[in-house]
Amino acid sequence: MTKIGLEIHCQLTNLQSKLFCSCKANYREFAPNENICPVCAGIPGSLPRLNQEAVKKATMIAMALNCSTPEKIAFFRKNYFYPDLPKNFQITQLNIYGDTSVGGTGTISIGDKKIRITRIQLEEDPGRIIYEGSSSKNQITLVDYNRAGTPLVEIVTEPDFETPREVRDFLNILSDLLKNLGVADPSLEGAMRADANVSVHGGNKVEIKNIGSFHDLEKASHFEITRQESLHDRDIPIAQETRHWDDRRKITVSSRSKEEDLDYRYFLEGDIPWVKINPEIRDELKLKMPESINSKKERYISKYKISAQVADVLSSDKFYSDLFEAAHTESNAKEVANIITTELMGLEDTREKRETSKLTAVHLKELADAIQTGTVSRNSSKNALHAILKTGKSVSAVISELDLGNVSDETELLKIVEKIIADEPQAVEQAKSNIQTINYLVGKVMQATKGKADPTLTLNLLKKQIGI
Amino acid sequence: MTNLKISALEFVEEAKNGNISVEDFIGKTLERIDSVEDKLHAFLSINDKALDQARELDKKIKSGEDVGSCFGMPISIKDNMCIKNSKTTCASKMLENFIAPYDATVISKLKKQDAIFIGKANMDEFAMGLTTEFSAYGPSKNPWNTEYVPGGSSGGSAVSVSSFECVASLGSDTGGSVRNPASFCSTVGYKPTYGLISRYGIISYANSIEQVGPLTRTVKDTAFMLNLIAGIDPNDNTTVNNNNEDYLANIDSGIEGKRIGIITDMMGDGIDPEVLTATKEAISKLEGLGAICEEISLEMVKYSVAAYYTITATEAGSNLARYDNLRYGYDFPVEGYEFNSYISKARRNFGPEVTRRMIIGGFVPSAGHAGKYFLKAMKVKTKLTKEINEAFKKFDLLIAPTVPVLPFKIGEKIDDPVSLFLIDINTVTANLTGKPAISIPFKIVNGLPIGIQLLANSMNDKLLLQAAHALEQTVTLPEVPI
Known part of the structure; x- marks a missing residue:
């Protein structure tokens, strides 16, 4: 032993x-x-x-x-x-x-x-x-x-x-x-x-x-x-x-x-x-003591329904949990937590990168909001994040400069959907018998729009056009 | 004709009124030093800028500029206190070339008051000893009889004050190092309440019990000095707040009705009959002034010297460990040595008494021996403190001779360290318990001085000075024969 x-x-x-x-x-x-x-x-x-x-x-x-x-x-x-x-x-x-x-x-x-x-x-x-x-x-x-x-x-x-x-x-x-x-x-x-x-x-x-x-x-x-x-x-x-x-x-x-x-x-x-x-x-020290990592984790899970794994990673890192506290609102908390843990931590994996990064809590809040309102897709948000880290420009500026805005214009999207349906007859037949496989077609639309298509709208249009 | 024999308060008064030229006074002081130092050896170094500083001050005084309350008074400083950019040797070969890079707090306070540091006073090496015979640069001599020791360890301070080589001095008292030479040289010597004066910049020997203390010609002068240097210091966490007490105010309040305890354990076996007689005379004088004197026994006093040497050796072993000669010290190149062999060789430059105490200090607190020695000594310290605190419930002051014996001849006891240790019996109690104590010149017998010691409770320094002043007024002493 x-x-x-x-x-x-x-x-x-x-x-x-x-x-x-x-x-x-x-x-x-x-x-x-x-x-x-x-x-x-x-x-x-x-x-x-x-x-x-x-x-x-x-x-x-x-x-x-x-x-x-x-x-x-x-x-x-x-x-x-x-x-x-x-x-x-x-x-x-x-x-x-x-x-x-x-x-x-x-x-x-x-x-x-x-x-x-x-x-x-x-x-x-x-x-x-x-x-x-x-x-x-x-x-x-x-x-x-x-x-x-x-x-x-x-x-x-x-x-x-x-x-x-x-x-x-x-x-x-x-x-x-x-x-x-x-x-x-x-x-x-x-x-x-x-x-x-x-x-x-x-x-x-x-x-x-x-x-x-x-x-x-x-x-x-x-x-x-x-x-x-x-x-x-x-x-x-x-x-x-x-x-x-x-x-x-x-x-x-x-x-x-x-x-x-x-x-x-x-x-x-x-x-x-x-x-x-x-x-x-x-007593004075107790008041001044920051919330413990465990209590933070519990709060993230119970209050914001953040997954245990994400809450664990987020709460144990003071830098990012502070960023989270500053950036999140009641409604976007889960989104902010996800951006930090799945994207940001990877992009800023060294002290130097953290220090040179131009990202602020405001950026993070706006980006999460943009995802939630469908202004930008989750996919495109990664490119936006990259740009913000480097330039520090506002979320809206980055989205328009990089043309990352969601394709949510129905007529424009409909054209693309029709083209995909025409190109993929086999997949269309499959989707008719097994609705789950329609995701393949959604993926194709995303590919064609470089990830900018509004996913909900795309699905609805596909269903309508195929007739299921 | 410049009178070098005036007290500090007289100096200040005369200088304020323009009756003294600082340049003249300092010049005459330097001449006096020149003429008597061969016989006395009170100083290890003399401030060669003293005259320039004096001239500057005269200019300031003449032009009506603000001048500090010392007005250029010449003060000697025991050579264990740091004065920026000057040598501080601790009378040791180990610090032969050590130039202090900063001022001790007491030094910067006196600098602000325009004191002139006339020189660094001789002492026993690292303040260990009570005769100055352990100075690496040779002993000081007692101005009352130069064949006799002046006491120690602040011997140079006492000699310089009593033989008019300065007006006042700062010494340090770890077990009697201010009071003992004050008694032997017939000056006032003060050990304040522990924490009353900052130790920052005083080279530590036994830091938990030692204090800076003034040596002066009169009790009033001591009160004056205390006003300038006492008080809380952010650089010394052990200092206490004295609320800017004015120790001179009401110093002549007298001691009518004060209860004084006579410490019988400090007047027993081994006391010189002359010292005993003098102490009895002092007691009856105090009674004549309206004090109520009564005997008290402090049982722990008989263990105090053993406890004192155990504790001080332990602390000295640690405090003196830094003298590895790597960053300061004396000239001894490091090339070719491994660290441990270098420092053990370099540290051979300590003198015999320091070496003795460092060996004891390595032993008494060591694993396996601490229980028998160091921890036991700490117990004695605690018990003695309890005992004296009890005594102060009954008495306002305590009295005992400062030293149980008369000054003795140079060389007489140097080979008998234990008998030397025992001479500390009357002084170490104040250090071990943190209480203030003062030695007042009381009598000259066969040409040798006897001092009387008074003790008070912690932070009762003002009361102690009032009592000492009252006793001092009852005696007239002859002038030093040098």
Whole structure:
């Protein structure tokens, strides 16, 4: 039996400033060591200045994951030497001296399965190390402290996963949840990282670190399970250890034992007084909390009769569900949902495409309305959407410029219908005996009109002309 | 004739009235420093722009421009406080070349009031010690007898104030580091309520208990300094709001009817008889002023020094971990070293006392030992705080000698760290409990000073200064013989 537990680190990328100073939380745009100050660079005499907004955001995450939230939280020092750690200690949280972490135990569902959360803690990200030079002899180590002090939330789970697939599903759900909460953009490079603890057959736990992406996490777990299974099969004991994921060789490698034996000498961070999270703050956060993905999904299904599958896809993506909320009306909701999930998500499948797209909620609303009133066929609406994304022109302008308007003029359509009937005698005979096959003829009319024919009118005309 | 011996308030008054030329006063101060530093070694560095700053201020004063309330008063600053673009060494070889890139909050507040920072004062390395003998740049000497230690760790501050090398000084007090040298050098030394003064820019030793404190010639001067530097600071989350309290106002209210507890546990075994006599004299003087004095025992005091060293070593081990010499420090190239071997080699530049405490600090909070040492020490801290809070239900103030012994000779105790540790017995309680405490110069015996300590409850700093002022008025002391 395989057990996997996770430690997920997620940067609160939507915050303005770092956890303990006013440097930017979004360090990605800076040249090395330009987003630093005495506090995040650990200059002697500097003191941490707690970002209260970070505490609120972290508490929101804890609430969204159904975790207990204590009335008072405290910060601790985790002491160890590392080149990327300006103070040679990290300010973090603990639950060993009582529940003082921002979040206690909680659960999150993946399908029918419940994954237990052990705790959620708020802490500072270290800097980044860049190794340059090929051989170890002339390798140089560069440190960029721009990231140091970025607010980080660590989510620790119980070893409740049984397959790497479950891990991946969970991370996708978590990632959507964090995005939906408006606390982080997990798609930013390095914004969401995870370590895995893997054990098989009730054996020793092995921690895997240095995993760059969710995709690699799945691979690393696979590798580790296979490695442990094969040791187990041959009765070789599995050592409790920390292993690193070697991205190049796609294997896990044992870390030096020195690192495992670290004694972090945790103790209370005296420079940050305990923070009270009183019921009023929790109530305020509850009010500010966006609707959960599940509740959104339920609402889409029950209120707008949107199919479960479409509702699922739509609700779990914050960007598109926001777009949906802005574009839909009582009457066109289903149409808007369909355009987004069947067309738009495919057209805007990268961040870059989303950012360069000129489509607005107004476009989407008008396009859905146009489909519903028969001004444009569903088929032609795809071409319209393409054009709007590129040009940002209004729906009516695009329809007329591209000549996408429905052929709903009866006399004009009748001419085409008559021609099709003349060209397809066999199909006409078939339709007479089996009404279902008339769809073939409707298709032919559509073909002839490049999809612009009003489908209802076409059907009626065909029936009338054939005499059924 | 410029009188360097005036108090801060007198300086301010004279400068305001145009009776003092700042340039002249600073010039004379620098001459005084020049003539006595060989014997005293109060300073690690002297501000070479002090005279220029003085001239600028004189111009401002003459032209009637607004001038800050310090009017160019020369102040010495313990060398663990950051002054932008100047060296801040903590009296350590580790920070030999460290130039602070910013001002500590207390520094920027005093800058705004046009104080002149005359120099950086000597101290025990990273404020660990009580004699300044652990300064990597050599000890300061007691101006009352230069064969004797001036106390510490803010020894340079106390020496510079008592020997007229400046008008006032800022020190820091982690376990008595302001009060102890104040007592040994016969100056006023103040440790405020924890959180009253910002620590931003003060290089941490044991951050959960230490405070900045002024060293001055009079209690009024301390109140004056406190008015300038106390109060909430957005850069230090542990500061408390004092509602802009005016500590000078009503300072002469007296202590009639105030109840004072005599801490018997600070006057027991090992106390010098002269110190005991002086303390009894102080008590009867306070009674003469209408105070009601009564003995009180604080049981936890006997464990306080052990708790103090356990907690401070733990915090020091963490606070000093950043000195890996990678981004600042001293000249020691990194080429050819692996990270861990580099830092362990670089960190050998710490002196013996810092090294000792860092080794203790690595041990007492470590897994497997924390329960026996660090957590136990934290329990003592909690219990002591409870005990003293109980005492303050009955008493307005507490009294004890600042240091149980007289100043001793340089070198006399340096090889006996435990006996040195024990000298802290009377001062660490205020730090462990966060209470304000003050040392008032009280007596000179055989040419050596004795200070008396008063303590008050948290945020009762004003009351404490009123009492200290009242006691101070009862004594006249001889002038320092240097």
